[in-house]
Amino acid sequence: MxxxxxxxxxxxxxxxxxxxxxxxxxxxxxxxPVSFCEKNTEKENEVPDCKSTIEVFVNRLDSVESVLPYEYTAFDLCSNDEEKRPSENLGQVLFGERIEPSPYKFEFKKKEECKHVCTKEYDTNRAGDKTLLEFLKKGMLLNYQHHWIVDNMPVTWCYDVEDGQKFCNPGFPIGCYVTESGRPKDACVVNSEFNERDTFYIFNHVDITIYYHVVVENEAAGSRLVAAKMEPKSYKHKDGPDCTGAPMDLSNKFSGELKVMYTYSVQFLEDQNIRWASRWDYILESMPHTNIQWFSIMNSLVIVLFLSGMVAMIMLRTLHKDIARYNQIDSVEDAQEEFGWKLVHGDVFRPPRxxxxxxxxxxxxxxxxxxxxxxxxxxxxxxxxxxxxxxxxxxxxxxxxxxxxxxxxxxxxxxxxxxxxxxxxxxxxxxxxxxxxxxxxxxxxxxxxxxxxxxxxxxxxxxxxxxxxxxxxxxxxxxxxxxxxxxxxxxxHPVRTNQIPRQIPEQSFYTKPFPGIIMGGILPFGCIFIQLFFILNSIWSHQMYYMFGFLFLVFIILVITCSEATILLCYFHLCAEDYHWQWRSFLTSGFTAIYFSVYAVHYFFSKLQISGLASTILYFGYTMIMALIFFLFTGTIGFFACFWFVTKIYSVVKVD
Incomplete structure (x- = not known):
């Protein structure tokens, strides 16, 4: 490259x-948008950029039970080696996306029934075939998912979930497995014929439905694709494509020769109700967390705003009284009787260790x-x-x-x-x-x-x-x-630094460094807790994250909360005559990253089904990177907030 x-x-x-x-x-x-027209029609001649062939691209295969994604060809599926794969940007490479052309190609508005794509033959007596077959079984056991792309939108598998709702998954499994006890795992529950014990069932057929609407622009008619839905099925084809037989089963103890024939059926339906610009909406709205996320985020925002308002009010009222009292001092004797944050003005800007x-x-x-x-x-x-x-x-x-x-x-x-x-x-x-x-x-x-x-x-x-x-x-x-x-x-700095450091008096429990740092990270973490759950879901459970407006709002509230919580604790420490605020302000808000790390460990053991040493190491390795970035991010916010606060209060108060 x-x-x-x-x-x-x-x-x-x-x-x-x-x-x-x-x-x-x-x-x-x-x-x-891309316009599509029927092949060999006058409409195609009228619209210069109107396509008739619909290409299907395939992305990497991933699983919620493993951190390791694999390329489409790793499972020996039908591939297209003749065409060049599209170029990928840096973000796709970092996320491990590998988009490739596939042999699945459709002619617009041309219906196909049980169309043959390719046939894979295996012989367990050959070492290479046995390895490929075992890897295919592993993919079905760990519920690895296909990800197909049509006209830059995912091909979705929509099925009913609890409470009568429909969930549209932008992927479908390679196959499924029925355990030795006869319990169907994952997608095997969709078909009552999947009942053989200790048997894999390969989804070697897909029924695809492509929805489109007709548009007229500049007096030229064309159609735009607005949805692509599919349903995976399993058929044991015999001599040729036959989509009416028994499911394609593969016993876990199988040996000998095996033929797996891959087929598809496709149909086109017109839908004028879906606009091209909103064609992703049915996927995003069907996600199971959508309904609860609105209430949870709004509830979190109300709580955080309320707490931030209280912190701001306490700070403003307290400082107003302190500044008014200190500015009324006229004599040195009165100043000597004072205590609190004014007494450390000669040390507050002392360079930190x-x-x-x-x-x-x-x-x-x-x-x-x-x-x-x-x-x-x-x-x-x-x-x-x-x-x-x-x-x-x-x-x-x-x-x-x-x-x-x-x-x-x-x-x-x-x-x-x-x-x-x-x-x-x-x-x-x-x-x-x-x-x-x-x-x-x-x-x-x-x-x-x-x-x-x-x-x-x-x-x-x-x-x-x-x-x-x-x-x-x-x-x-x-x-x-x-x-x-x-x-x-x-x-x-608004005040001069004394040559001899002032002795710090004995501190109470809540003004000591470590307890204050631990308490300082609670409020910022509470502000991001709900969004953090959905972000981790999008990363490790392969769910789409799209609510960037809420995320930006939570980001602003996180900045405000980190600033106010750190300023509040900094004020308490200065009143206790502890002037070591630089590192403490950085670590107070930066400690939010420790709570993030603890939550990531809890998420791993309670929410994920990841198995394998490599996947575990990868999860915690990437979590360490995110925690370090979050530590630097929040710690910097806290330091800048305290630096502004300390500079401000010592510049408006008479300290000489």
Whole structure:
């Protein structure tokens, strides 16, 4: 894979995002509708861009019982090696998506019945065939799912669930398994004929229904696809395609020769009620969490806003009284009788211990904070919707690379204000410490994926391309930001720092560092708890996440909550004459990442059905990356909030 071609595809997301297509209506870049017409008709001649052949693309196969996705060809299914696979962006590669052309091709409005696709033959006496058959059994046992794509929309399997609702799954299983005790697992419950003990049933036939509506634009008629639904079935074809026989069973103890014939049936139905722009709605609205999510999110927002209002009111009223009282002091004797946060004004801006590490964390956290804000903003505008595959991750990575300058500037600025002089070490750590830890973890996870033959394993060329982006773009931008940060004069504090540190009195339990840090992370975690559940579901249970508007709102509330909770605890510590607020403010809100890690462990054991050592290691390895990013993100918010608060109160109060 050409490195420069990969870099070009990564950066192209911004070029695409800046292009507006002028037509009778506005569509997101790269997601314009495609018109279809019947083959060999006059309509096709009237519409230049009207297609007659509908291509089906296949994506990776995944399972809720395993973290390891596999390419479509890994299970020896019907493949199309003649056509070239479509290009993938960085986000798709990072998520392990492998979109390939398939031999399933339909002619628009042409009905097909039990159409033969391919036949796979196995002989258990041959080692290669036996290995392929065992891997196919493993896929059915772990409930691996197909993911087909028609006209850039998923082919869904819709079935009834509890309470009379219908769930549309953007995937369907390879097959299913009936245990030795006769209990059908997973999709085997849909057919009463699946009743043989210790037997696999292969879904080797699909009934596909494609819905379309007719549109007329510029006096030219064409049709647009608005839905693609299917139903998997199992048939034991004999001499030729026969979709009326018994199911295609495969005993777990089978030996000998086996033929598996794959077929399909397709029909087209007109539906003028579904608009092309809203053709994904029936998938998103059918998800089982949709109904409960509205109430849960609104309930969470009300609680968080109420708590944030109380914290703000307490802070404003308390500080107002303190500032008014301190400003009324006229004599030195009155000042000596005072106590609280004013007495530590000569030490509050004393450089913290390990100021180098804190400044590096602040630089990396600033980079992540800006990246998250801009990414969610674009997602709210619809540019990073599920229809635009891989765009979310691509946008996040490209933004992170381009935001090296703010990271270097913030790290250098605060390190200089802390009195640091090792500027070379500071800029190198900012450029390599946190990104290096993330990359090392990611590389180890990639080695495991390589060893397991998973499609999520990044190709070597892509790894080199990512390193090129890091070293050739992010690192120079970080150096540039650090240059401007060190060139500027040090941050001017409103009060002078005493030469001799003030002795800190004995602290009560709740003002000691560790209890305060533990308490500080509870409120921010409570604000993201509900959204965190659905985000983890989208990552590990392969559910679509699309409510970016709510996520952006929760992001804003998280920033406010982290800021207010950290400021409140910082005020209590200063009143207790403890002036070590820098690291404490960072760790107070950053401790939310510890709660996130604990919840991720609980989610793994209570919600997931993941089995296997490799999948377990991958889950916790990727969780460590997310926890580190979240730690830097929330910790930076808390520090900036406290820095503003401390600077503000000591600048408006008479302290000399």
């Amino acid at each position: 050409c490195i420069f071609r990969r870099i070009h595809s990564i950066l192209s997301v911004f070029l695409v995002a800046g292009v507006l297509q002028y037509a009778t209506s506005f569509y997101l870049p790269g997601l314009a 390990k100021g180098m590490l804190l400044s590096v964390f602040l630089g990396s956290g600033t980079q992540i904070l800006i990246m998250t804000f801009v990414t969610l903003f674009f997602a709210c505008l619809g540019f990073l919707s599920p229809a635009n595959r891989g765009a979310l991750m691509t946008c996040a990575v490209v933004l992170w690379v381009l935001l090296g300058t703010p990271a270097g500037f913030v790290a250098a600025r605060f390190y200089k204000s802390f009195g640091g002089e090792k500027w070379k070490t500071n800029v190198l750590l900012t450029a390599f410490l946190c990104p290096g830890v993330v990359f090392a973890d990611f590389f180890v996870m990639n080695l495991i994926l390589w060893g397991e033959g998973s499609s999520a394993a990044m190709p070597f060329g892509t790894l080199v391309a990512i390193l090129a982006l890091w070293f050739c773009i992010s690192v120079p931008l970080t150096f540039l930001g650090a240059y401007f940060g060190f060139k500027k004069s040090a941050i001017e």
